[in-house]
Amino acid sequence: MMKIITLLTDFGSFYPAQMKGVILCKLNELIAPSAGSPSISASSITFVDIAHDIPPQDVRAGAFALLSSARYFPAGTIHIAVVDPGVGTDRLGLAVESGGQFFVGPDNGLLLPAARSLGQPVAYKIACKFEESMSNTFHGRDIFAPVAALLAAGQNPSSLGPRVLPKALSFGDTKKTDDGIEASIIYVDRFGNLILNMQKLPGFDVSLKGVKLKRVRTYGEGRRIEPLITIGSHGFAEIAVNQGNAAEAFRLKAGDRVELEEI
Amino acid sequence: MMKIITLLTDFGSFYPAQMKGVILCKLNELIAPSAGSPSISASSITFVDIAHDIPPQDVRAGAFALLSSARYFPAGTIHIAVVDPGVGTDRLGLAVESGGQFFVGPDNGLLLPAARSLGQPVAYKIACKFEESMSNTFHGRDIFAPVAALLAAGQNPSSLGPRVLPKALSFGDTKKTDDGIEASIIYVDRFGNLILNMQKLPGFDVSLKGVKLKRVRTYGEGRRIEPLITIGSHGFAEIAVNQGNAAEAFRLKAGDRVELEEI
Amino acid sequence: MMKIITLLTDFGSFYPAQMKGVILCKLNELIAPSAGSPSISASSITFVDIAHDIPPQDVRAGAFALLSSARYFPAGTIHIAVVDPGVGTDRLGLAVESGGQFFVGPDNGLLLPAARSLGQPVAYKIACKFEESMSNTFHGRDIFAPVAALLAAGQNPSSLGPRVLPKALSFGDTKKTDDGIEASIIYVDRFGNLILNMQKLPGFDVSLKGVKLKRVRTYGEGRRIEPLITIGSHGFAEIAVNQGNAAEAFRLKAGDRVELEEI
Numbered sequence: 200m201m202k203i204i205t206l207l208t209d210f211g212s213f214y215p216a217q218m219k220g221v222i223l224c225k226l227n228e229l230i231a232p233s234a235g236s237p238s239i240s241a242s243s244i245t246f247v248d249i250a251h252d253i254p255p256q257d258v259r260a261g262a263f264a265l266l267s268s269a270r271y272f273p274a275g276t277i278h279i280a281v282v283d284p285g286v287g288t289d290r291l292g293l294a295v296e297s298g299g300q301f302f303v304g305p306d307n308g309l310l311l312p313a314a315r316s317l318g319q320p321v322a323y324k325i326a327c328k329f330e331e332s333m334s335n336t337f338h339g340r341d342i343f344a345p346v347a348a349l350l351a352a353g354q355n356p357s358s359l360g361p362r363v364l365p366k367a368l369s370f371g372d373t374k375k376t377d378d379g380i381e382a383s384i385i386y387v388d389r390f391g392n393l394i395l396n397m398q399k400l401p402g403f404d405v406s407l408k409g410v411k412l413k414r415v416r417t418y419g420e421g422r423r424i425e426p427l428i429t430i431g432s433h434g435f436a437e438i439a440v441n442q443g444n445a446a447e448a449f450r451l452k453a454g455d456r457v458e459l460e461e462i
Numbered sequence: 463m464m465k466i467i468t469l470l471t472d473f474g475s476f477y478p479a480q481m482k483g484v485i486l487c488k489l490n491e492l493i494a495p496s497a498g499s500p501s502i503s504a505s506s507i508t509f510v511d512i513a514h515d516i517p518p519q520d521v522r523a524g525a526f527a528l529l530s531s532a533r534y535f536p537a538g539t540i541h542i543a544v545v546d547p548g549v550g551t552d553r554l555g556l557a558v559e560s561g562g563q564f565f566v567g568p569d570n571g572l573l574l575p576a577a578r579s580l581g582q583p584v585a586y587k588i589a590c591k592f593e594e595s596m597s598n599t600f601h602g603r604d605i606f607a608p609v610a611a612l613l614a615a616g617q618n619p620s621s622l623g624p625r626v627l628p629k630a631l632s633f634g635d636t637k638k639t640d641d642g643i644e645a646s647i648i649y650v651d652r653f654g655n656l657i658l659n660m661q662k663l664p665g666f667d668v669s670l671k672g673v674k675l676k677r678v679r680t681y682g683e684g685r686r687i688e689p690l691i692t693i694g695s696h697g698f699a700e701i702a703v704n705q706g707n708a709a710e711a712f713r714l715k716a717g718d719r720v721e722l723e724e725i
Numbered sequence: 726m727m728k729i730i731t732l733l734t735d736f737g738s739f740y741p742a743q744m745k746g747v748i749l750c751k752l753n754e755l756i757a758p759s760a761g762s763p764s765i766s767a768s769s770i771t772f773v774d775i776a777h778d779i780p781p782q783d784v785r786a787g788a789f790a791l792l793s794s795a796r797y798f799p800a801g802t803i804h805i806a807v808v809d810p811g812v813g814t815d816r817l818g819l820a821v822e823s824g825g826q827f828f829v830g831p832d833n834g835l836l837l838p839a840a841r842s843l844g845q846p847v848a849y850k851i852a853c854k855f856e857e858s859m860s861n862t863f864h865g866r867d868i869f870a871p872v873a874a875l876l877a878a879g880q881n882p883s884s885l886g887p888r889v890l891p892k893a894l895s896f897g898d899t900k901k902t903d904d905g906i907e908a909s910i911i912y913v914d915r916f917g918n919l920i921l922n923m924q925k926l927p928g929f930d931v932s933l934k935g936v937k938l939k940r941v942r943t944y945g946e947g948r949r950i951e952p953l954i955t956i957g958s959h960g961f962a963e964i965a966v967n968q969g970n971a972a973e974a975f976r977l978k979a980g981d982r983v984e985l986e987e988i
Contacts, residue, residue: 203486205479211915212776213790214958216731219773220797223729227799244771245507247482250475255916256968264476271483271603273490284968287943336943337958340797389474390518417550417599432477432600442519442547466749468742508770510745513738527739534746534866536753652737653781680813680862695740695863705782705810 202351203245203272207265207280208339209253217337218279218344219246225348244351249278256284260453262312262368263386263394265302267433269313274299279347280309281339292325292342293365294356301350303343308368326360370396379405379460385435387453391444395457397436400428405459408449412438412459428459464506465614466535470528470543471602472516480600481542481607482509488611507614512541519547521572523716525631526649526657528565528576530696537562542610543572544602555588555605556628557619564613566606571631589623633659642668642723648698650716654707658720660699663691668722671712675701675722691722728877729771729798733791733806734865735779743863744805744870745772751874770877775804782810784835786979788894789912789920791828791839793959800825805873806835807865818851818868819891820882827876829869834894852886896922905931905986911961913979917970921983923962926954931985934975938964938985954985 204222206215226244249268253261261282269278283290283305291306298317302310306324314320325346350356373396374381380401386394405412405428412428413421421427421441426448431437438457440448451457467485469478489507512531516524524545532541546553546568554569561580565573569585577583588609613619636659637644643664649657668675668691675691676684684690684704689711694700701720703711714720730748732741752770775794779787787808795804809816809831817832824843828836832850840846851872876882899922900907906927912920931938931954938954939947947953947967952974957963964983966974977983 203483205483207476209915212774212778213733213794216773216775217794217797220729220731220794220799220802223771223773224797224799245486245509246771246773247479247486247509248475249479252475255970268476268480268483271480271487273483273487276483285945288945336955340958389472419548419551429599432603444518466746468746470739508749508772510742510749510772511738512742515738531739531743531746534743534750536746536750539746652735682811682814692862695866707781 201243201245203247203276204347204351205247205249205268205272205276205278206251207249207253207261207278207282208251209255209257209261209282210251210339212251214337214339215248215251217340221340221344222348222351225345226352229348229352253282254453256282257453258282258284258307258309258368259370260386262309263370263433263435265309265313266316269300270316272300277301277303277347277350278313279339279343280304281343282309283307283338286336286338291363292338292346293322293363294325294346294350294359295320295322295365296356297321301356303346303350305338306363306366308366311365311368312370320365322363322365323356324360324363373397376458379403379458381456381458382436384451384453384455384457387446390439391446391448392431393438393445393449393451393457394431394433395436395438398430398434400430400436401459401461403461406462407438407457407459411462464508466508466510466539467610467614468510468512468531468535468539468541469514470512470516470524470541470545471514472518472520472524472545473514473602475514477600477602478511478514480603484603484607485611485614488608489615492611492615516545517716519545520716521545521547521570521631522633523649525572525575526633526696526698528572529579532563532576533579535563540564540566540610540613541576542602542606543567544606545572546570546601549599549601554626555601555609556585556626557588557609557613557622558583558585558628559619560584564619566609566613568601569626569629571629574628574631575633583628585626585628586619587623587626636660639721642666642721644719644721645699647714647716647718647720650709653702654709654711655694656701656708656712656714656720657694657696658699658701661693661697663693663699664722664724666724669725670701670720670722674725727769727771729773729802730873730877731773731775731794731798731802731804732777733775733779733787733804733808734777735781735783735787735808736777736865738777740863740865741774741777743866747866747870748874748877751871752878755874755878779808780979782808783979784808784810784833784894785896786912788835788838789896789959789961791835792842795826795839796842798826803827803829803873803876804839805865805869806830807869808835809833809864812862812864817889818864818872819848819889820851820872820876820885821846821848821891822882823847827882829872829876831864832889832892834892837891837894838896846891848889848891849882850886850889899923902984905929905984907982907984908962910977910979910981910983913972916965917972917974918957919964919971919975919977919983920957920959921962921964924956924960926956926962927985927987929987932988933964933983933985937988
């Protein structure tokens with residue numbers, strides 16, 4: 200049996216590797232001869248890094264990246280996600296099952312949009328204690344990684360603690376204005392594309408800061424350096440500059456509100 | 463049977479993970495009991511990320527990174543490479559076999575230098591249709607990833623479509639000048655080393671912007687902060703500043719032309 | 726038998742993939758039918774990237790990242806680490822065994838703090854020659870990668886060459902001053918946290934550049950934008966700005982000396 204474990208964090212480098220080391224150690228322990236017939240060997244773990252460059256502590260950007268990605272993984276995949284400004288406070292840790300996949304991470308809304316996109320999420324509080332001397336600043340390594348190993352070894356998430364209602368997360372509302380629609384930028388990718396909290400295009404032509412955005416199905420339909428609006432591959436509206444950088448051209452960044460004016 | 467799948471893109475984070483998810487899903491499908499005796503299990507896939515930080519839409523830089531790396535992989539390796547400014551237009555998708563390795567990606571020259579470095583490339587147009595609702599902006603996930611899974615499962619690239627002549631890519635010419643040689647910078651690595659479109663050093667001593675470049679076999683031969691020229695580990699000429707940063711020192715970047723003057 | 730191979734370099738992208746390719750090729754060779762009964766198949770290799778964004782040629786930062794991470798990996802793990810300003814000179818290459826784990830890399834102090842943290846290191850000079858035409862600038866690929874494959878295939882490090890005394894590395898001393906303690910910044914992480922060469926907090930309250938640092942066990946104890954000092958998850962003292970960036974706030978960087986004044 201192969202198990203896929205994905206990781207999504209705002210940690211940059213070397214901390215994610217520590218999480219993988221802990222998972223591999225814990226799995227070795229769980230499949231040791233004394234632990235009886237192993238249901239999995241550590242060699243059958245496939246790690247997939249989703250992202251470790253989420254803007255520091257930007258829960259919404261992390262939730263967007265996880266939401267965009269989870270649907271592409273097979274049933275049984277375990278996603279560990281850690282963007283966790285509240286680490287060390289009394290925020291809960293969660294294991295969530297939805298649509299046959301599992302999500303492990305802090306109860307701050309990070310996991311929920313992805314879990315909801317797959318089905319009806321069932322969430323459990325991580326109540327079990329871990330023997331190891333535990334860091335107060337790195338629950339990704341000290342709690343969520345061993346929990347992922349337990350799930351990979353076949354343990355049921357319901358064994359981790361009581362069922363709870365997870366915290367929701369909103370990507371914010373769009374607002375009808377006199378001139379069009381106001382929306383928020385939830386993510387800026389490395390091409391400078393601006394991803395909005397809208398899952399369909401307005402029913403009319405729009406401009407941004409006085410510049411017309413050509414409605415296209417694909418970037419190839421735009422001329423070089425022409426500003427476009429499209430539904431991106433993630434299912435959200437996206438403002439792009441064909442072969443250019445929309446974030447630089449419009450001087451916008453994640454978190455900014457924008458008004459799309461009807462023209 | 464182990465299968466190695468490498469990925470090279472200009473996507474930064476989270477999109478490459480989606481490609482891996484699709485490959486794992488597709489392989490699960492191909493090896494399902496109803497699909498008969500599996501020739502491969504998804505657990506025997508080893509993913510290797512070559513690079514996801516290719517400068518956006520810089521096909522030449524991507525081609526250089528792939529060319530530098532492919533020769534180090536064993537026969538049977540499948541390389542997916544996606545630097546794809548023409549996505550959504552009528553540019554073809556290709557599966558190329560060369561020297562026992564496979565390359566999957568857009569027909570824009572990205573794959574060809576690497577494929578040629580291994581042998582005589584044989585290229586097939588990807589003509590098969592994929593059931594899934596397909597994005598217009600992300601063929602890496604929606605076409606090239608499932609094709610890589612098919613190849614990993616043992617399908618012959620000739621089954622994907624008709625044989626075609628792939629588009630070539632040139633790293634540009636060097637030019638003899640009155641004073642020496644003119645060349646192009648095709649890549650700047652994170653040490654600030656300038657990689658030129660030349661595969662051997664000039665037959666004479668040279669200077670760049672009036673500064674002598676010491677010809678060395680290894681950086682250790684240079685003094686601290688001394689400008690050097692050498693054949694890098696990738697086989698191309700490389701201008702470096704020992705324990706410094708040549709791109710900053712000479713104020714040069716990828717795409718710039720440089721003149722190496724004979725001294 | 727699963728084998729874990731970690732990689733830590735200052736190479737950025739595409740060079741680490743070449744190292745993985747070489748390891749996979751070499752393992753294929755070692756387990757070929759003519760090589761007798763295989764003790765490992767390449768499919769049972771799990772690669773874990775610790776970091777490839779170590780500041781160029783900063784041996785101390787690399788040593789810190791390796792030291793912080795090695796303890797989380799199971800016995801038998803092979804760590805390749807390459808931050809190597811002296812490549813091509815007469816510095817030795819090492820294979821080091823400590824606490825059941827293995828370290829492969831240059832003899833410049835990079836490996837030693839991590840190896841020492843696990844037990845009593847036993848170091849061997851890499852004296853064996855490799856047939857392949859060898860680059861003078863990339864021992865990570867041409868020497869350390871094949872050595873890691875040999876170790877993964879079960880070869881004893883003592884077969885590589887004679888036992889040697891490895892070069893030590895110091896993270897530098899802290900110094901008692903009239904007003905408090907002087908220490909060095911050995912690493913700045915992507916949150917802007919400043920990691921100091923001290924493994925316990927001073928026995929008194931301190932300020933930095935006139936700003937009081939609140940002593941906390943967890944970031945959650947600080948108010949928003951409050952400067953903190955804590956023992957980080959890596960076991961070193963760390964100066965942070967809660968939900969902010971200490972490196973920017975205090976205008977400090979790796980390598981800087983700081984004075985923590987008693988208040």
